[in-house]
Amino acid sequence: MAERKNKGLVLLDFWVSPFGQRCRIALAEKGIPYEYSEQELLGTKSDLLLRSNPVHKKIPVLLHDGRPVCESLVILNYLDEVYSGKPLLPSDPYARAGARFWAAYSDKVYELGTRLWKLGGDARAKARAELLQVLANLDGELGDRAFFGGAEFGFVDVAVVPFVPWLPSFERYGEFSVEEAAPRLAAWARRCAGRESVAGSLHPPEKVDEFITMLKKHYGIE
DSSP states (O other): OOOOOOTTOEEEEOTTOHHHHHHHHHHHHHTOOOEEEEOOSSSOOOHHHHHHOTTTOOSOEEEETTEEEESHHHHHHHHHHHOOSSOSSOSSHHHHHHHHHHHHHTHHHHHHHHHHHHOOHHHHHHHHHHHHHHHHHHHHHHTTSSBTTBSSOOHHHHHHGGGGGGHHHHHHHHTOOHHHHOHHHHHHHHHHHTSHHHHTTOOOHHHHHHHHHHHHHHTTOO
């Protein structure tokens, strides 16, 4: 696809959203300027968000010349297709398919981690076991490579790394250690933390934990 002028490139997002942070990291990696638009998610959602994503009514949404692109991984693919510069996806079609699979699979980290602080008893124990398996699978896919795609930070790394600040809270609620369960993934997280795009897009785990505490109060979870 020919590169389009990024007139009116706007990201509808929420500060702590790991899905929005995927987009911010990708935009930074590719050096694309954009306007950031913070959205209200727990109260009344903006008309702009509701018009831009009438199906899911969620962030992130990338507005390009006023045209919405929804869902974080769709946005990452769109950015790679529309803009030149550093590619996020590998050039080989089979490798691209694999990257897309693991990026989508990584959503389970957030889904299962959320169950840890929302649920108790057997449901929490089940979520814990499933999350540990997901982390082990990601650890196995990473292997001894520096990044998921090899030597270069790429698509899967962008997809997974925003979950890193959430892991200490998930560890606390699930009573496990990422360092023990997925040591190569833990080392990868430390490598990623040194990247400017990552450091400039993520928040400290303490802020994430405060947000989770606020969510629990909001939803009346003890």
